[in-house]
Amino acid sequence: MVNPRDNLLRQDRIPHIWCSGCGIGTVVGCFLSAIEDLGLDTDKLAVVSGIGCTGRVAGYLNVDSFHTTHGRAIPFATGLKMARPELKVVVISGDGDLAAIGGNHFIHAARRNMDLTVICVNNFNYAMTGGQSGPTTHRTAKTTTTPYGSVDYPFSLPMLAAASGAVYVARWTVFHVQRLRRSMRDALSKPGFSFVEAIAPCPTNYGRRNKLGTALEEMKYYKEKSVVKNDAKLEELGLELGGEILCGNFWDRPRPPFHEVLLDQTRQVQAKAA
Numbered sequence: 535m536v537n538p539r540d541n542l543l544r545q546d547r548i549p550h551i552w553c554s555g556c557g558i559g560t561v562v563g564c565f566l567s568a569i570e571d572l573g574l575d576t577d578k579l580a581v582v583s584g585i586g587c588t589g590r591v592a593g594y595l596n597v598d599s600f601h602t603t604h605g606r607a608i609p610f611a612t613g614l615k616m617a618r619p620e621l622k623v624v625v626i627s628g629d630g631d632l633a634a635i636g637g638n639h640f641i642h643a644a645r646r647n648m649d650l651t652v653i654c655v656n657n658f659n660y661a662m663t664g665g666q667s668g669p670t671t672h673r674t675a676k677t678t679t680t681p682y683g684s685v686d687y688p689f690s691l692p693m694l695a696a697a698s699g700a701v702y703v704a705r706w707t708v709f710h711v712q713r714l715r716r717s718m719r720d721a722l723s724k725p726g727f728s729f730v731e732a733i734a735p736c737p738t739n740y741g742r743r744n745k746l747g748t749a750l751e752e753m754k755y756y757k758e759k760s761v762v763k764n765d766a767k768l769e770e771l772g773l774e775l776g777g778e779i780l781c782g783n784f785w786d787r788p789r790p791p792f793h794e795v796l797l798d799q800t801r802q803v804q805a806k807a808a
């Protein structure tokens with residue numbers, strides 16, 4: 535059967551590696567819908583991923599894409615944007631990749647307002663390597679490295695992104711397909727560092743160990759626990775296992791992106807020197 539999106543996927547890479555019920559495929563579907571909605575020229579679109587289950591996204595998309603080293607998707611994307619500012623550069627990666635080993639790149643790219651859209655699939659664990667705890671793992675959650683329950687406090691990624699300087703920040707779960715798609719569309723339209731968190735089931739590792747049930751039951755859990763609150767304050771955006779999941783478009787504060795500021799400064803310096 536021909537899928538209308540076949541042209542946006544590398545058919546020679548299909549079937550994909552993701553487990554049944556994994557939320558990553560829904561995020562990819564929303565992203566493809568968003569680029570179609572905006573009519574983006576795919577010859578001017580580049581997607582960069584790091585390592586992990588979500589890191590495989592770049593390899594499946596039929597655009598110029600880069601599957602980079604662990605935690606380094608943002609630096610690769612930064613170099614690409616600076617060398618080719620006319621490109622729309624998107625990072626799609628997981629919570630472990632973006633917020634642990636790549637955490638410093640994340641906050642500094644937001645601080646300097648690099649013109650990147652960063653989409654994080656947050657499934658609260660290092661799934662590809664067997665389900666270890668990561669920077670977003672809920673307190674008390676069981677993972678292979680926290681068999682008695684995690685004692686760490688997790689990052690709230692929307693709070694981290696907004697506090698670091700992002701111009702646009704949203705969070706949805708993969709249950710909210712249309713809202714996630716619309717937020718991706720908004721994020722892709724904003725000049726500067728835009729961030730969308732997509733909370734997604736990992737039934738194979740996180741869901742199973744934390745008794746969230748089958749993939750379908752985990753999706754139902756996200757439906758029941760989510761509360762849409764677009765005007766939520768940043769400090770409200772923490773997540774607890776079994777607690778409410780505040781979702782929404784939380785932050786929209788335009789400011790000029792890094793490459794434009796740098797270009798302006800260069801022009802001024804050249805004008806003074808002339």
Ligand code: SF4
Pocket residue numbers: 551552553555556557558587657661662735736737738739740
């Ligand atoms: S291990 Fe988890 S995140 Fe990775 S493909 Fe399977 S369900 Fe998805």
